Amino acid sequence: MKLALFNEGRLGVLQDGKLRDVTGVLTDFPLDANPWLRELGDPLIANLDRLIPLIEAALPTAPALDPTTVSFLSPVQRPSKIIGVPVNYHDHVAEAEGDVATFSDRFRGSIEQQGFFLKAVSALVGAGEGITLRFPDRRNDHEMELGVVIGRTVSNISSEEAFSAIAGYAIALDMVVRGPEDRSLRKSGDSYAVLGPWLVTADEIADPEALDLSLSVNGELRQSSNTSRMIMKLADQIAYASRFYTLLPGDIIMTGTCEGVGPVLPGDVITCQIEDIAEMTVHLTPAYAEAAE
Numbered sequence: 001m002k003l004a005l006f007n008e009g010r011l012g013v014l015q016d017g018k019l020r021d022v023t024g025v026l027t028d029f030p031l032d033a034n035p036w037l038r039e040l041g042d043p044l045i046a047n048l049d050r051l052i053p054l055i056e057a058a059l060p061t062a063p064a065l066d067p068t069t070v071s072f073l074s075p076v077q078r079p080s081k082i083i084g085v086p087v088n089y090h091d092h093v094a095e096a097e098g099d100v101a102t103f104s105d106r107f108r109g110s111i112e113q114q115g116f117f118l119k120a121v122s123a124l125v126g127a128g129e130g131i132t133l134r135f136p137d138r139r140n141d142h143e144m145e146l147g148v149v150i151g152r153t154v155s156n157i158s159s160e161e162a163f164s165a166i167a168g169y170a171i172a173l174d175m176v177v178r179g180p181e182d183r184s185l186r187k188s189g190d191s192y193a194v195l196g197p198w199l200v201t202a203d204e205i206a207d208p209e210a211l212d213l214s215l216s217v218n219g220e221l222r223q224s225s226n227t228s229r230m231i232m233k234l235a236d237q238i239a240y241a242s243r244f245y246t247l248l249p250g251d252i253i254m255t256g257t258c259e260g261v262g263p264v265l266p267g268d269v270i271t272c273q274i275e276d277i278a279e280m281t282v283h284l285t286p287a288y289a290e291a292a293e
Contacts, residue, residue: 005044135177152167173195
């Protein structure tokens with residue numbers, strides 16, 4: 001199932017090229033029974049097992065919309081954390097080592113030696129919300145990745161069990177501003193974590209480690225690879241992350257980018273594709289200083 005949040009928080013399902021509005025299933029669904037005692041984690045993802053039968057029952061009579069006419073939000077709204085996996089494709093390692101002036105040499109060694117990093121949850125946006133470059137006077141780069149969304153609470157899970165913890169997959173853009181600061185700070189600007197355009201539930205993806213992916217800027221192909229080329233595989237990423245923190249429903253793992261990372265400017269249009277998941281278009285809006293003039 002392809003689950004989307006759109007416009008002012010409506011719930012939809014992509015089916016046969018149409019977006020079916022199934023928001024009505026949430027009417028009597030207590031996602032926020034007591035906001036003061038709200039548990040960490042995304043309530044929609046945490047309750048997927050209960051929601052999906054209601055959605056399936058609603059689909060035959062759900063209004064059908066043209067998906068090109070709506071604004072897609074992130075399909076996850078309340079992750080407790082966004083986890084980033086550094087330099088997880090061999091060709092990107094070579095790319096970074098060949099351009100130390102841009103990528104710096106502060107982060108060396110294996111993925112385990114470098115460790116994962118965190119992006120602020122306030123950086124999260126959907127495809128329809130776009131990216132605002134916070135520092136237009138500095139180099140801002142696109143990094144396209146497969147996004148993995150955790151579906152249940154796990155801690156110290158084994159690699160063998162890890163796939164059972166996945167709710168689904170989406171396209172992720174791990175935007176970054178280059179500079180001397182810590183990686184987590186430079187990747188946590190508002191709108192620097194794009195997820196979307198929808199969540200594809202795990203049962204629809206037979207092999208998430210065999211998916212073609214690509215990114216273009218203004219029609220120019222920049223990144224093109226396959227998830228089979230990851231250095232640290234998905235199950236190991238989940239297991240490794242769960243050694244350090246409890247993973248909660250809705251937590252997002254951005255699984256690393258491939259070669260072809262490059263700069264973007266206000267006004268650019270990024271188009272991403274991941275096989276069997278989606279195509280996603282994201283507009284880069286004018287920087288704050290320009291918008292204020």
